[in-house]
Amino acid sequence: MNDKEESTRSRKIVWTGLTLVFIAALVFLLGFTHLLSDTVAPWIGLLPKDPHKAALVIMQQAPVIDGHIDLPILIREAYANNVTAVDLEALMPRHVDIPRLRKGHVGGFFWSAYVGCAKREEEGDDFTDATWIVRDTLEQIDVARELIAKYPDTFQLATTSDEVQSAIYGGKIASLIGIEGAHQLGNSIGVLRQYYALGVRYVTLTHICHNAFADSCGYLPGIIPLHHGLSAFGRRLINEMNRLGVLVDLSHTSDETASQAIRLSKAPVIWSHSSARAVHDVPRNVPDNVLELIGKGEGQNDAVVMVNFAPQFVADEGKANIQAVADHVEHIAKVAGKDHVGIGSDYDGISSTPDGLEDVSTYPALIAELISRGWNKYDIAGLTGSNLLRVMKGAEKVAKDLQAAGTLPVYDLYHKRPDLPYREL
Numbered sequence: 152m153n154d155k156e157e158s159t160r161s162r163k164i165v166w167t168g169l170t171l172v173f174i175a176a177l178v179f180l181l182g183f184t185h186l187l188s189d190t191v192a193p194w195i196g197l198l199p200k201d202p203h204k205a206a207l208v209i210m211q212q213a214p215v216i217d218g219h220i221d222l223p224i225l226i227r228e229a230y231a232n233n234v235t236a237v238d239l240e241a242l243m244p245r246h247v248d249i250p251r252l253r254k255g256h257v258g259g260f261f262w263s264a265y266v267g268c269a270k271r272e273e274e275g276d277d278f279t280d281a282t283w284i285v286r287d288t289l290e291q292i293d294v295a296r297e298l299i300a301k302y303p304d305t306f307q308l309a310t311t312s313d314e315v316q317s318a319i320y321g322g323k324i325a326s327l328i329g330i331e332g333a334h335q336l337g338n339s340i341g342v343l344r345q346y347y348a349l350g351v352r353y354v355t356l357t358h359i360c361h362n363a364f365a366d367s368c369g370y371l372p373g374i375i376p377l378h379h380g381l382s383a384f385g386r387r388l389i390n391e392m393n394r395l396g397v398l399v400d401l402s403h404t405s406d407e408t409a410s411q412a413i414r415l416s417k418a419p420v421i422w423s424h425s426s427a428r429a430v431h432d433v434p435r436n437v438p439d440n441v442l443e444l445i446g447k448g449e450g451q452n453d454a455v456v457m458v459n460f461a462p463q464f465v466a467d468e469g470k471a472n473i474q475a476v477a478d479h480v481e482h483i484a485k486v487a488g489k490d491h492v493g494i495g496s497d498y499d500g501i502s503s504t505p506d507g508l509e510d511v512s513t514y515p516a517l518i519a520e521l522i523s524r525g526w527n528k529y530d531i532a533g534l535t536g537s538n539l540l541r542v543m544k545g546a547e548k549v550a551k552d553l554q555a556a557g558t559l560p561v562y563d564l565y566h567k568r569p570d571l572p573y574r575e576l
């Protein structure tokens with residue numbers, strides 16, 4: 152055998168050996184992936200078997216975008232709005248601070264600029280006397296924006312779906328702003344436009360009180376309807392929200408308001424923090440006949456229902472835990488589809504929390520529970536954020552189209568408003 156034949160032969164042996172090793176590896180990967188350790192699995196694109204480890208791997212790519220966090224009202228109540236006195240790097244009271252947001256794989260959230268309903272005697276039957284509500288709402292927006300600005304390495308104000316995504320890609324927590332109740336508009340659609348200019352991207356149509364625009368579901372059963380859903384003025388508000396690109400949020404609304412609004416809105420809608428009534432029967436949760444209005448069919452609209460963690464909306468007293476919250480997620484997914492469910496914890500706005508979901512660091516525990524129930528990484532990514540982003544993109548497109556078509560701003564006045572008379576000049 153000459154040198155050339157010798158080297159051809161050894162090359163053959165090497166290649167046959169390598170091929171055998173390759174085939175053996177392939178067979179192993181296809182048939183015995185369950186034998187791989189959780190340390191190796193992510194390197195070849197597999198999820199760890201341990202659902203908690205799997206949750207963390209998925210959430211690196213698909214962090215949580217929470218529909219409703221009440222940090223600004225905590226700052227109002229505990230710090231009199233003084234943002235300079237707040238240290239979000241340290242352990243904060245209640246449920247939210249930067250270290251726990253990072254531990255919980257949070258990629259973004261709506262900062263709720265919440266102001267409570269006025270007492271009936273303060274605002275009168277026509278909702279016209281509570282003159283402090285717009286002021287306090289502006290203060291809540293100020294708290295949110297100033298806290299976002301105070302921690303530029305952590306937070307980034309986001310006003311579009313693209314801005315949410317670029318904040319997340321940059322390692323920041325995308326910070327959106329929502330208003331929790333149209334009573335905060337002071338009966339004025341002009342105020343809506345100015346809130347929009349300050350970055351507000353959803354308005355919940357009601358809080359626990361009826362207002363000039365729509366009926367609330369109240370807090371306890373038995374609230375007496377005022378408009379039987381939306382008022383005529385409320386319909387005009389939705390027209391303007393669609394034109395601007397402000398999401399219509401149906402949490403807290405009555406069933407009549409929700410079913411009328413989801414049909415009327417040209418843009419997809421949200422429930423920023425609501426769970427499923429079939430799982431726990433309280434007025435604040437969404438009933439199946441409303442969930443059935445979500446979808447692409449005739450008479451349906453796109454939406455995302457972001458599940459609330461408030462124990463009193465999750466389960467009977469003492470029974471709210473991770474499994475019960477997962478039951479709400481799965482029920483909404485079963486009735487409306489997995490593309491229509493999200494997370495809207497209400498952290499900092501609730502006085503107690505479900506067992507195992509004590510604060511913003513615990514979202515991975517909920518994700519692990521759903522993985523153990525068979526949710527795959529795409530389902531999870533929808534739940535944690537991409538369902539909300541799709542809905543935001545839908546609303547942005549509707550606004551763009553309406554503006555391109557020359558739709559004029561709404562200047563309707565609340566008919567019970569005592570000021571702004573037309574005068575002969």
Ligand SMILES: [Zn+2]
Pocket residue numbers: 331403424
């Ligand atoms: Zn709420």
